Amino acid sequence: MPLWVFYHPPNTFTDPATKKALAKVLTDGYASVGLPRSYVVVLFQPIEPDSYYIGGVARPSPDVPANKPGPDSTRPFIRIKIEHFARPDPSEKSKKRFLRWADATLKPFIADQGYDWEYSVEEADRSQWKINGIVPPLEGTQAEKEWAKTNMITPFEPEKGGLLGKL
Template structure:
């Protein structure tokens, strides 16, 4: 499960921007895992409540990604992923004059459940079924 938290100035994104960005982010992950794994939360922040370097940050976007369903096998793979994400973000942040920062935390796969079910491992028949059904359900194998 990737969970994204996007902290941003209150006027940074329209509802349409949020929907489009969420769809593009979900598309990245949906190529390799069930789409319903992806959660994205937009946190509008009052500029008086957001500081970077001790100064108010009224043109700054901070993104925290939590990964559980997959982990990066190498630094090279993580860099390709981050480069791809930065390209998706560019029209929404860089092209609008925002500074931004992002990072990925990886949680061990075994510390996770969805609707009380332990998710199947990548590429297993159960995960293939979860992707096709786009929902969690009882596993048929360990």
């Protein structure tokens, strides 16, 4: 499961259509490499400026001498946490390709809006992942293809998910 959490000031991502468009482009990206769309979770978590500090300075906050040295404190700061469970990136080349895709995907929603931003990607242990109490099928299996086709999480026979003898 790709999980994307956007921690952002309340004055950003205020338009539901913008959030929906960002969630769609992220979901489309993962679906284009065969992941079931239902794996992709995108959360928008507004954080009040008095609870959002970057370098000891609330963001956003007035650009005053007390907030220097440092970047323009009036600019909103977006922190993004990305977790990958379904498929680890197998190589440095693949990881770099993902980072380029993430940068290009996020640019119109964040950089082009004049926000400062940061993200990190964590690859979680697939063996510690379940959806609706079900261990997800392995990559490329009949069960995963069915999940991708129907966009639904449904029980399957272990052999159809590449899990025979692994549960």
